[in-house]
Amino acid sequence: MERTLFTEEQHIFREQYRKFLQKEVQPHTEAWREAGIVPREMFKKMGEHGFLLTWADEAHGGLGLEDFRYQQIMMEEDATYSDSGFYHTLHSRLVAPYIGNIGNAEQKARLLPKCVTGETILAVAMTEPDAGSDIAGIKTRAVDNGDHWELSGSKTYISNGINADIVIVAAKTNPDNPRHIGLFIVERGMEGFERGRNLKKMGLKAQDTAELFFNNVRVPKENVLGDAHKGFHYLMIGLAEERLLAAVGYVAAANRAFVVTKEFVKDRKAFGKAISDFQNTRFQMATLSAELDMAQVYVDHCVVMHNEGKLTLDMAAKAKLVTSELEGRMVDVGVQLHGGAGYMEEYEICRLYTNARISRIYAGSSEIMREIIARSVFDA
The missing domain is CATH 1.20.140.10 (Butyryl-CoA Dehydrogenase, subunit A, domain 3)
Structure with a gap:
């Protein structure tokens, strides 16, 4: 079917991305499925070629291409030349926009540049053993302790869970109102933040899908996205x-x-x-x-x-x-x-x-x- 959706510039972008996949990705997909994870270096290679967070401002290292069609093109080419377990789209277009749209100037300047280069890999943690589509049913809690929040709970089925350097975690912030939820930036190495198994799945074998545990994690106030009660x-x-x-x-x-x-x-x-x-x-x-x-x-x-x-x-x-x-x-x-x-x-x-x-x-x-x-x- 002939499609008239894309511009000439976008057709050129498609060809460039396809060549990248054919050279850097396609030859390795079977090895990734066997390993159960995509090497971190692949995110860096994507970043080197400008294929991560294409929407990000040039001030943060991005291309400033807000047009959704660029991500659409990449996903369409991925279907043929990549592996569906390589979740760079989750990193670029699902998680990073929480920082880009909700984060303050300091958070954007501190976090986005390394997300663009692939040095920092992102994940988002909402799902729990007893709460999937019902976000209001999550049990993970965050308590305001003055100069920081104390985060406790667990998440499961978290994509990029092993590779992730930053996880945006949804947690209840008001025991009296289930819709008061905060989004907390949890970073690799924070005390009390632990990863469980790389879960074995029916499909998406190359995708690292993990359990995450938060044992009284001390989250500084500067790691809260927006209003701590408006995460829902x-x-x-x-x-x-x-x-x-x-x-x-x-x-x-x-x-x-x-x-x-x-x-x-x-x-x-x-x-x-x-x-x-x-x-x-x-x-x-x-x-x-x-x-x-x-x-x-x-x-x-x-x-x-x-x-x-x-x-x-x-x-x-x-x-x-x-x-x-x-x-x-x-x-x-x-x-x-x-x-x-x-x-x-x-x-x-x-x-x-x-x-x-x-x-x-x-x-x-x-x-x-x-x-x-x-x-x-x-x-x-």
Whole structure:
């Protein structure tokens, strides 16, 4: 499908990024999956080429490219030439903006430059064993002790959890109001900050996903983002972009699964002819092709709306819901049409299948997305 979304400058950026991935990333992805983590040096290489925090001001070392399409381009190229476990997008476009949008001048000047270069790796810690989509249900607490906050609790399923040098931690700051939440900058080496296991997962094998523990961590007042009671509001502001990021990645992965499957069924034979010659194959792939194009058009529309500051929570929820469900159907059909080969890890479709299962959970489950959309339908 021809897309008119991108400028000539952005097409050049895409080519530059693709060449970087082909040279520096693609040859190493299997080793990363085996190791269960992406080497820290890869963040530095991304930084050296200007591919981290592209939106950051030049004063902080960034390129000043606020246009969301640059991150979209990187995510689309990642689907083919990188590994889905390399969470540089989480670092650049999900966590760093909390500092960029909420942080004060001192915090930005102190923290952002090394995030741009990749010397500092970021993570955000919201999820707990008993609190996922329900942020108000978290149990991690922060107590105001005058010149510092004392942070206690635990988090789990934290992406970049092993690599992270800075973790933005959501914690309750008022026992009488569950929506009073603060966002605290916890730095590597702070006493009482400990990491647990690098968790083994169904997919995203190269992504370091960890448990984090905060045992009376002393967090200085200068490490609080914004108002210590308004973190819930700050998190809600970032949710629309987070779900748009997810949708961009899901439709890109689904498109990759389509290409991989199309090439396989053209070569695979049964009863003396290519699988692609059977009507069942052709109709399934035709239907998915139509759905993928429609999903891509809507995601591109959401990108335009986001650049104009008009992306709403329900629009982002629709994009996240539709693309994650479509990705799930695409990879399932892909494995089926691969036959026994689809169950083998050496085939890309197998990895795409296992990676995709988290898509309907991550950044808000499909059930939560449906509730958000339903509210826009019935409660508006």
